[in-house]
Amino acid sequence: MQSSVLRRTLLGILKKPGPTLCCSRRNNTNYTIGGLWEPEYLEAMKSKVPLYDTLNIQMKGYDYPLLESYQKFVHTIASNMDIDVEECWATPPQNFKINTFKPNSTVLDKEFKLSLYERNVQIVDMPTTLYPILLSALSASVPEGVTVTVHEHDPEHEEVRYIPDLELKDLKDQLTLMGGPRVEKKKRKK
Amino acid sequence: MALLKTSHFTRILLSGGRHAGFVRPSAFNFASNASEPHISKKWDLVSSVCVERNPIITADLTDIENKMQIFLSKIELEQSKKSDHELRKERDKITVDALKKGNASEADLEQATKATAQDFEDASQDEFAKFTFASRKNDPTIDEDARNIKRHLSKHLVLLTQQKVGSDSVWLLPQSVRKEGETMRQTADRALVEAVGENFRSIVLGNAPVGFYKYKYPKDVRDKRGVEGAKVFFFKAIYQEGEASCKDFVWATKEELGKKTKQDYFKSVDQFLLF
Numbered sequence: 001m002q003s004s005v006l007r008r009t010l011l012g013i014l015k016k017p018g019p020t021l022c023c024s025r026r027n028n029t030n031y032t033i034g035g036l037w038e039p040e041y042l043e044a045m046k047s048k049v050p051l052y053d054t055l056n057i058q059m060k061g062y063d064y065p066l067l068e069s070y071q072k073f074v075h076t077i078a079s080n081m082d083i084d085v086e087e088c089w090a091t092p093p094q095n096f097k098i099n100t101f102k103p104n105s106t107v108l109d110k111e112f113k114l115s116l117y118e119r120n121v122q123i124v125d126m127p128t129t130l131y132p133i134l135l136s137a138l139s140a141s142v143p144e145g146v147t148v149t150v151h152e153h154d155p156e157h158e159e160v161r162y163i164p165d166l167e168l169k170d171l172k173d174q175l176t177l178m179g180g181p182r183v184e185k186k187k188r189k190k
Numbered sequence: 191m192a193l194l195k196t197s198h199f200t201r202i203l204l205s206g207g208r209h210a211g212f213v214r215p216s217a218f219n220f221a222s223n224a225s226e227p228h229i230s231k232k233w234d235l236v237s238s239v240c241v242e243r244n245p246i247i248t249a250d251l252t253d254i255e256n257k258m259q260i261f262l263s264k265i266e267l268e269q270s271k272k273s274d275h276e277l278r279k280e281r282d283k284i285t286v287d288a289l290k291k292g293n294a295s296e297a298d299l300e301q302a303t304k305a306t307a308q309d310f311e312d313a314s315q316d317e318f319a320k321f322t323f324a325s326r327k328n329d330p331t332i333d334e335d336a337r338n339i340k341r342h343l344s345k346h347l348v349l350l351t352q353q354k355v356g357s358d359s360v361w362l363l364p365q366s367v368r369k370e371g372e373t374m375r376q377t378a379d380r381a382l383v384e385a386v387g388e389n390f391r392s393i394v395l396g397n398a399p400v401g402f403y404k405y406k407y408p409k410d411v412r413d414k415r416g417v418e419g420a421k422v423f424f425f426k427a428i429y430q431e432g433e434a435s436c437k438d439f440v441w442a443t444k445e446e447l448g449k450k451t452k453q454d455y456f457k458s459v460d461q462f463l464l465f
Contacts, residue, residue, distance in 0.1 A: 132396030140464050
């Protein structure tokens with residue numbers, strides 16, 4: 001019986017390249033996951049539930065201390081639910097200037113200056129079964145004047161955080177106007 | 191019927207995993223007083239949706255919370271630094287005093303003719319006085335009208351419908367029995383549409399249910415249909431907008447939910463409610 005199993009195993013390895021499914025009497029399983037030579041705990045460590053890769057919880061509001069305390073609250077909820085909070089960041093506010101005019105004229109009546117502040121909380125590897133619970137907790141606890149959106153992370157969200165180097169951009173524009181960078185010949189190594 | 195031969199039985203079981211699949215049915219002859227073979231009972235699968243309307247305004251502060259808030263704001267004011275507006279006000283006051291005494295320079299005179307900080311503040315106060323805030327307190331008739339979505343602005347509300355279960359009509363969360371080939375989530379969506387119509391918009395959170403309730407049918411129904419009872423799986427939804435086009439529905443607070451529904455049903459629902 002044992003020699004027939006061994007023969008089948010060898011045939012199996014020879015026929016298919018890469019990790020093979022083969023008979024094994026280990027743990028009464030019919031096949032070994034990942035191949036004969038990979039340890040089983042690698043598969044066991046993976047999550048049994050599908051995961052969301054990276055999600056950003058974006059909070060926007062006009063009232064700055066309220067927004068900050070809500071961000072802290074969201075962070076607390078997420079960490080209490082054993083969700084990996086990767087990063088929290090703030091982006092510069094959007095400043096609005098609102099002018100009201102006197103009726104039937106262009107005379108300025110009032111001028112308001114408002115700033116829309118933003119805070120973000122980034123979550124990594126969240127189980128899809130836990131996501132609805134987090135959403136219901138967030139929607140139940142949103143304070144007045146704060147809007148919350150949850151979206152997947154894009155490279156653009158990362159780009160927005162950096163302050164553009166205007167001097168460098170100017171120099172680059174000048175270079176393109178002058179005809180592009182100088183192409184150097186590659187020197188051969190002797 | 192021959193009785194079980196125990197020696198034969200144990201020999202087959204002890205021979206190991208290899209032979210476990212090869213049990214010959216003729217080897218067993220069950221005696222009438224031995225344990226009955228397991229018959230799986232049939233249950234109806236039901237999907238139920240708990241539509242929640244989140245609070246529109248914050249809850250009122252209690253007495254002690256109010257006092258604490260006033261106290262903390264006083265401390266904050268004492269410890270804070272002066273704002274631009276306050277500094278400007280002080281500077282204006284100095285120039286005005288200097289003008290009165292006659293020590294003013296030309297620059298000060300120019301500044302004095304412009305709108306002072308005090309004028310700005312007065313104008314702002316007038317503006318504020320003219321503005322009317324929306325009222326935090328509802329008309330008592332709105333709070334009492336159970337079908338109004340705007341009742342109890344600071345509380346969580348749950349949609350309850352009156353459905354016919356068997357012979358009597360019961361107040362419960364909108365539900366329907368699963369048809370062949372449907373997932374539980376599809377059943378939940380259908381249950382909502384059947385209960386409240388197309389105009390009602392809500393977001394059902396997730397494909398997995400959040401709660402469970404089991405009940406048995408009365409004996410005559412059990413014998414007639416051959417079904418033991420129903421297993422109810424609850425799904426959570428958040429109300430977005432729209433009107434519920436249903437004859438008997440209610441937006442219930444938690445206390446009302448406890449009163450209108452059966453006690454063990456409420457116990458299962460209470461498990462997943464966040465308020």
